[in-house]
Amino acid sequence: MQPFIYQTHPQRIVFRPGALAALGEEVDTLGAGKVLVLCTPAQRDLAERAAAVLGARCAGIFDGAVMHVPVEQARLARSTAAELGADCVVAIGGGSTIGLGKAIALESALPIVAVPTTYAGSEMTPIYGMTEGGLKRTGRNARVLPRTVIYDPDLSLGLPVPVSVTSGINAIAHAAEGLYAVDRSPVSEWMCRDGIAALGRALPVIARGSGQDDAQVLAARGDALYGAWLCGAVLGSVGVGLHHKLCHTLGGTYNLPHAEVHTIVLPHALAYNAPAAPEAMATVAAALGRDDVSGAQAVFDLAASLGAPVALRDIGMREEDLDRACELALREQYPNPRPLDAAGIRQLLDDAFHGRRPG
Numbered sequence: 352m353q354p355f356i357y358q359t360h361p362q363r364i365v366f367r368p369g370a371l372a373a374l375g376e377e378v379d380t381l382g383a384g385k386v387l388v389l390c391t392p393a394q395r396d397l398a399e400r401a402a403a404v405l406g407a408r409c410a411g412i413f414d415g416a417v418m419h420v421p422v423e424q425a426r427l428a429r430s431t432a433a434e435l436g437a438d439c440v441v442a443i444g445g446g447s448t449i450g451l452g453k454a455i456a457l458e459s460a461l462p463i464v465a466v467p468t469t470y471a472g473s474e475m476t477p478i479y480g481m482t483e484g485g486l487k488r489t490g491r492n493a494r495v496l497p498r499t500v501i502y503d504p505d506l507s508l509g510l511p512v513p514v515s516v517t518s519g520i521n522a523i524a525h526a527a528e529g530l531y532a533v534d535r536s537p538v539s540e541w542m543c544r545d546g547i548a549a550l551g552r553a554l555p556v557i558a559r560g561s562g563q564d565d566a567q568v569l570a571a572r573g574d575a576l577y578g579a580w581l582c583g584a585v586l587g588s589v590g591v592g593l594h595h596k597l598c599h600t601l602g603g604t605y606n607l608p609h610a611e612v613h614t615i616v617l618p619h620a621l622a623y624n625a626p627a628a629p630e631a632m633a634t635v636a637a638a639l640g641r642d643d644v645s646g647a648q649a650v651f652d653l654a655a656s657l658g659a660p661v662a663l664r665d666i667g668m669r670e671e672d673l674d675r676a677c678e679l680a681l682r683e684q685y686p687n688p689r690p691l692d693a694a695g696i697r698q699l700l701d702d703a704f705h706g707r708r709p710g
């Protein structure tokens with residue numbers, strides 16, 4: 352018997368195509384009536400659709416969400432919410448927009464309704480992050496956990512294929528590390544397996560792009576969002592290891608794009624940990640339908656076959672920064688199945704920099 356502790360989070364999940372139409376009733380269920388809708392500038396149209404659904408409940412739209420939540424944007428959004436007398440925020444978009452909602456909730460305790468349109472998974476976690484002076488600070492607080500999450504696969508139909516692929520592999524990363532987390536449980540392990548399998552099935556269909564049957568594409572979008580939900584729930588309930596810490600360092604310090612960094616680093620972080628977590632790695636490979644290769648190779652092959660970037664050098668990393676990145680990654684101690692050693696991490700970074708397939 353595997354002893355465990357499993358902490359559940361009180362959240363309401365609404366999952367169906369067309370679920371955006373229920374946004375007003377979901378806000379009513381929370382007892383709120385003055386909503387600030389958050390989005391990125393690029394998703395203003397979608398926020399306006401949400402505002403139309405909310406009708407008189409909508410107090411305004413703030414369209415200034417930016418990747419990694421700069422502290423200045425968080426302050427501006429908070430003061431907008433206060434000026435409008437908002438009693439709820441609706442965050443419609445990817446992890447950046449939901450992150451902005453969390454920055455508001457952290458200080459005001461306003462409830463968040465999250466309507467995710469990528470697969471990053473932030474809507475399922477009590478983790479927040481903010482960037483100040485080039486440094487990203489993260490923390491956990493139950494206040495920032497969205498109270499309601501509306502998953503509407505229709506809203507991700509327009510997510511560009513390259514973003515869909517990297518965002519999907521970002522989700523797989525949560526579950527892959529969840530499989531060897533020290534605080535995993537039978538429930539989280541099941542979510543990892545089912546989440547990885549759903550994304551592994553859906554991403555190739557999504558990557559084929561246009562010219563397919565609409566119903567097939569919508570089914571794949573639904574599968575991917577379902578996988579993202581489970582993988583996000585894993586991230587919200589267990590502590591992750593080397594892979595997430597490395598991506599946090601690389602993304603924050605060298606301003607590299609979040610989902611792409613996850614996509615490139617994941618096979619190498621899994622290869623590093625494989626000797627200490629063989630069962631977890633076999634589960635990753637099996638969930639991706641690849642019993643013929645290692646978990647690390649299965650993830651690398653999935654990314655490469657879907658046209659995702661596989662080398663850090665191709666997304667703006669400089670070779671001369673690898674030594675410093677290695678130093679930063681070793682600075683903090685965190686639970687990881689294989690102890691951290693400088694030579695091993697430096698080799699991992701070199702492999703990820705050049706995009707080598709794990710051996």
Ligand SMILES: NC(=O)c1ccc[n+]([C@@H]2O[C@H](COP(=O)([O-])OP(=O)(O)OC[C@H]3O[C@@H](n4cnc5c(N)ncnc54)[C@H](O)[C@@H]3O)[C@@H](O)[C@H]2O)c1
Nearest residue numbers: 391393419445446447468469471473476478507509510609
């Ligand atoms: N706190 C957490 O638990 C957690 C978890 C995962 C990610 N994050 C954070 O989330 C951020 C990354 O989130 P992301 O990868 O979702 O990217 P993102 O939110 O920055 O979105 C990327 C771009 O895609 C656009 N977009 C989003 N959905 C779209 C759609 N359906 N159609 C067309 N365009 C769309 C956005 O407007 C944006 O321009 C990072 O800052 C990361 O640290 C936090």
